[in-house]
Amino acid sequence: MMNWQNGARSARRYSCDDCPLRPLEPFRPFAEEELEFVSTFKSGELNVDKGATVLVEGSHSPHLYTVLSGWGFRYKLLSDGRRQILNYVMPGDLIGLQAGLMEEMQHSVEALSPMLLCVFERDRLGTLFERHPGLAFDITWLASREEQMLDENLLSVGRRSAVERAAYLVAFLQSRAAGVGLVGARRKEIPLTQQHVADTLGLSLVHTNKTIRKLVLRGLLRWGGGGFEVIDLDGLLSLSRWEGLPKGPRPLV
Amino acid sequence: MMNWQNGARSARRYSCDDCPLRPLEPFRPFAEEELEFVSTFKSGELNVDKGATVLVEGSHSPHLYTVLSGWGFRYKLLSDGRRQILNYVMPGDLIGLQAGLMEEMQHSVEALSPMLLCVFERDRLGTLFERHPGLAFDITWLASREEQMLDENLLSVGRRSAVERAAYLVAFLQSRAAGVGLVGARRKEIPLTQQHVADTLGLSLVHTNKTIRKLVLRGLLRWGGGGFEVIDLDGLLSLSRWEGLPKGPRPLV
DNA sequence: CGCTTACTTGAGTCTGGTCAAACGGGGTGG
DNA sequence: CCACCCCGTTTGACCAGACTCAAGTAAGCG
Numbered sequence: 001m002m003n004w005q006n007g008a009r010s011a012r013r014y015s016c017d018d019c020p021l022r023p024l025e026p027f028r029p030f031a032e033e034e035l036e037f038v039s040t041f042k043s044g045e046l047n048v049d050k051g052a053t054v055l056v057e058g059s060h061s062p063h064l065y066t067v068l069s070g071w072g073f074r075y076k077l078l079s080d081g082r083r084q085i086l087n088y089v090m091p092g093d094l095i096g097l098q099a100g101l102m103e104e105m106q107h108s109v110e111a112l113s114p115m116l117l118c119v120f121e122r123d124r125l126g127t128l129f130e131r132h133p134g135l136a137f138d139i140t141w142l143a144s145r146e147e148q149m150l151d152e153n154l155l156s157v158g159r160r161s162a163v164e165r166a167a168y169l170v171a172f173l174q175s176r177a178a179g180v181g182l183v184g185a186r187r188k189e190i191p192l193t194q195q196h197v198a199d200t201l202g203l204s205l206v207h208t209n210k211t212i213r214k215l216v217l218r219g220l221l222r223w224g225g226g227g228f229e230v231i232d233l234d235g236l237l238s239l240s241r242w243e244g245l246p247k248g249p250r251p252l253v
Numbered sequence: 254m255m256n257w258q259n260g261a262r263s264a265r266r267y268s269c270d271d272c273p274l275r276p277l278e279p280f281r282p283f284a285e286e287e288l289e290f291v292s293t294f295k296s297g298e299l300n301v302d303k304g305a306t307v308l309v310e311g312s313h314s315p316h317l318y319t320v321l322s323g324w325g326f327r328y329k330l331l332s333d334g335r336r337q338i339l340n341y342v343m344p345g346d347l348i349g350l351q352a353g354l355m356e357e358m359q360h361s362v363e364a365l366s367p368m369l370l371c372v373f374e375r376d377r378l379g380t381l382f383e384r385h386p387g388l389a390f391d392i393t394w395l396a397s398r399e400e401q402m403l404d405e406n407l408l409s410v411g412r413r414s415a416v417e418r419a420a421y422l423v424a425f426l427q428s429r430a431a432g433v434g435l436v437g438a439r440r441k442e443i444p445l446t447q448q449h450v451a452d453t454l455g456l457s458l459v460h461t462n463k464t465i466r467k468l469v470l471r472g473l474l475r476w477g478g479g480g481f482e483v484i485d486l487d488g489l490l491s492l493s494r495w496e497g498l499p500k501g502p503r504p505l506v
Numbered sequence: 507c508g509c510t511t512a513c514t515t516g517a518g519t520c521t522g523g524t525c526a527a528a529c530g531g532g533g534t535g536g
Numbered sequence: 537c538c539a540c541c542c543c544g545t546t547t548g549a550c551c552a553g554a555c556t557c558a559a560g561t562a563a564g565c566g
Contacts, residue, residue, distance in 0.1 A: 076408045079494050084408040098401065101394050103501060106401050129390045133382040136389045140382075141354050143396040148351065148359050150403040155329045155337040158410045158455030162554075193512065202411030207554050209514065223513085241332050248356060415522070446544065460522050462546065476545090 027252040046117040054109040064096040070115030085200040091180045138251035157202045162211045165201045168240035174230040175245045189227040280505040299370040307362040317349040323368030338453040344433045391504035410455045415464045418454045421493035427483040442480040
């Protein structure tokens, strides 16, 4: 059913100096010294295939990762197989922090596309906190941002109607993806199946299909080509009563 | 409708040396030096009445708090008034970290009982990170724990049935409260209204009532006296298919 | 060309929502 | 002391949004 750990540790292609993410608009600049430490903190790169499981619930991975490219999602399963997608991961996101701090992961992460991950050793996290308070602050900041996104997701699943929820999700993914260049002039589609949407919104597959269909009929988005494309972001925002993503620069570790 | 900021800054009653929480079983012991810093980090205590709003969405509070006693909850509102309760706060929890790190709070916090809060200045958070990496690590740890709880809540609201959800919530609150002595031999009730439960589970008030009633009939809990009392925790756990809270010591800041 | 995977659509059912009314205890003012 | 009121809880009747089952279509691939 599910592909297992399916990644190849590769020779590093990017030094942190010319990290492809760093120049992107949403990220805060880095102090020279910090950049130097991050270079040593990084222990390699990992390529994972589409569909591969990056981290597994219950495991205690020795690594943390920063996403360099590609898409993925975090999820939890109930013992009978029901799945809830908790959030999506995109370039610049830190994954596996739980495993770095506590005993074990309480969720899994799977790739939605081929992904390139920057690998860090969990053992060095202590050193990072001791020697680079600025980076430690950034990590905490990222954890707090993840919490904000979860709060909004929970509001959505708990209190928005099916159409509102779908509109929110689509607007949310579009906003995040645009910020890190995953969608833009070239590629406009966001690569999801309706099953993913259903498992994110807490709806059945069939009802999700009918709901998405309504949004398509209203001209708010297009579905096809292995994903969707947003047409009217403002329409989706107002339909979902969502304020949009907080703006302002964010850290990258 | 809603009580506004309604707290009195009081003379401090507790020095950190004899913080009433520290000796409790679930908390990690503190290094001497750290204790000393926390003492200076603390700038006072705040009493809030039951029903008072501790932090408001959209504000940029100059303070963070650690809960010393009492109950509260974090929530978000949709523009038309629908409310989603995100999580509950209990002694030992850090609140307002978002305001400490980013521009503004994205959720509100309200007291479910009189609460006593330990007040910290957000401006000193930078110093804390620079001078006390151990404490910085603890704060990150707490943020990560909050994320774990949110993940489980999201799984619950998204994928569990009404009865499973209610069972999960009740078991969750009982487990957390027992850990910090909020329920025990003396006081057994957890002070909530069914409206709170409904807004946590993403259900209507009426259906929540009928659902709770089922749990009561099965002999899993009692309702009354302004809250509920858990009777059969194991029954609730297995009904909800929940693994229970991760165990092990946790930090206190 | 035959599989498989993903998306669609329709029919019938059921969980959970809405509306409405009533109950019960605690507090308050007459 | 009692009548009244308010809040939180309880119940019933009815409705609707979402689920399940089932079947069919379309696109991609070996």
